[in-house]
Amino acid sequence: MSEPPQAALDLPATPPAPWRRTLRALRSLWRRWFLWVLLAVLVMGLLVTVVWLAGRHEVEQVQARLDRDTADAVADLRAGLARNVQSLQTLQAAPQDPAQWGAVAAELLRGHREWLRIEWRDARFGLLHAADTPYRPEVFDPAERVEASPDLVMACTAARRQRSAAYAPSHYVPFVQPPGTAGGLEVMDLCLPLESGGYLVAAYGLRGMLGEMLGPALMRGQEVSLAETDGTRLVSLGTARRVGNRVFTAQQLLDLPGNALVLRVDGWRTAPDLFPNVLTGLVTAMSIALVSVLVLLARDTRRREQAEAELSDALAFRKAMEDSVMTGLRARDLQGRITYVNPAFCEMVGFAPEELLGASRDVPYWPSELAHEYWQRQRQRQASGDFAREGFESVFQRKDGTRFPVLIFEAPLVNAQRVQTGWMSAFIDISEQRRIEEISRASQERLQASARLAAVGEMASLLSHELTQPLAAIASYATGSLNLLADPAAAPVPAPEREDIAMAVRRIAEQADRAGQVIRSVHDFVRRRDRTREAVAPRLLFDAVLPLVGLQARKLGVRIELDVPADLPAVQCDPTLVEQVILNLARNGMQAMDGAPPGQRVLCLAAARVGGPVSAGAAARRWLALSVTDRGSGIDEATAARLFTPFFTTRPDGMGLGLSLCRTVVEQHGGELVHEPSAPCGTVFRFTLPVAGAAPALPPTETAAAPG
Known part of the structure; x- marks a missing residue:
């Protein structure tokens, strides 16, 4: 690599003064507009995203509507085929005479355009009689329909085994009338077993089945087709695809006994516009959003100043609360709303701070039937300014529904500026104290019950001891009276009166003896003796x-x-x-x-x-x-x-x-x-x-x- 020329190395150490001023201006401009440029980029990205999502939403709506229409069409096909089976079953009651049977079958064919032919076959699948639809020339070659096809035999065998209708796989039938006509129909045979042993066979034209059972509404702007499960298209109806339109496809399985078909609906829809009609509204909304951002920035500045002033008050408030006793603490403002709760209070009532803060009238730890009374009492205390510094008792309810007694102390809450901002309450859970008192009371009751039981035992013993002798005396006197009455030398007494007196004295003796037995039984029962x-x-x-x-x-x-x-x-x-x-x-x-x-x-x-x-x-x-x-x-x-x-x-x-x-x-x-x-x-x-x-x-x- 060649060295750079010497002139390129002789650069000045610092840029000249005009360049420095330009760099400083660009740096200041970048700092000033960086956030705004970033905001503009974000807004543009938001606009593009909204437009793309709107188009995507429209596409999803079109596809969802097409799926719904396809599912409804499959349901209509199933319902129509079921009704046709019921109509075909009426032929079981038709006369066995071929002419009369043919008249009934022709009447059915006039009411069902989707049927091409109805055949009456015997138990060995031999053709007994047949009737063709009156709405089109003869479709089938009579010679070919004499013998049943293997698919039809399998369908009839399955129908006999299931005791219900079964469908054979579809097959292509070329036109035979008029002669030389090109083309044909896709046909599906329905086999219904007869109670007499034969079969009824109805030949469906798949094109006619789609046209008659689905109606023109589904075909408008769409192509409806029936295909095999491997995707081979059998028949189609509807509007052909236009160039430039987008294809939306929906498929539903038409599962029939013995044959499974797929209903496919291809919808030709114009692709959604790049910008929907709500573009103006979006632009207006984005403009309002930009203005709102500016307002929020200004408000944020003011809030920061307010936050600094409130921070000192909050620190002093929190410090006072943290230094207080380890009891449940709750602070309320002048309107009665809860503004602070400490962890001890939250643990006491079982509610999180988020569930308590801001509550005023509907306090969750107040019992529902006492909430109105508590609210009235709270309003009266706040209005009078009389707070129970010595404490007063109340009942609170935990989150799990259990109730417990508390001792409440209240005092005015004063901020750093010596201004009352609310009320501070301290709570002491006295449920343990009440439990100990209840245990003591129950012990006293048990002692009293034991004393009463002891008194009852003593009374039973005293009764058994004191009443034994008088009862024995009564029994002795009764026995003596009976002896006197039985003595012939005694004073004469008329016979009827003698018998009555004897009966009364015997009753006295029996009851005296019975009273003695009762007393002895009670005595033994109190002493727990074996009887x-x-x-x-x-x-x-x-x-x-x-x-x-x-x-x-x-x-x-x-x-x-x-x-x-x-x-x-x-x-x-x-x-x-x-x-x-x-x-x-x-x-x-x-x-x-x-x-x-x-x-x-x-x-x-x-x-x-x-x-x-x-x-x-x-x-x-x-x-x-x-x-x-x-x-x-x-x-x-x-x-x-x-x-x-x-x-x-x-x-x-x-x-x-x-x-x-x-x-x-x-x-x-x-x-x-x-x-x-x-x-x-x-x-x-x-x-x-x-x-x-x-x-x-x-x-x-x-x-x-x-x-x-």
């Missing part, structure tokens, strides 16, 4: 309490119904305790009917077989269900949830121990005491007792029929 159980007939259990139940029933105007079948087996139980259960349930049922009309006060005592519960590892046993049904007002859900709770009662004079002790007695026998509503009104109390002796258990799904 000896015996086999007792269910009727005897009810008969033992009927005298006492009858006394109260006559007093309250209640009618007693007893439903105890005679063939029920005996139950293994402590009869005294079970009788007390029946008596307690009967008394409760009669008291539940105090508000019922006198004619509707009916108490039903019943017993029935039932499959009872069998504990794990226990021998299979049979069970009897004893029930007491009243026609009172029923039991609501709140009372039913606490019905068997000790010391819970709905009567002012009740102790709340009756049903609890009844359930305990039944469970000690291995049974279960339940209750359920009775139709049309009232309640059924039902408990189960084991049948005396071991036997296979009934299926657990069996239930006893509730009386009434």
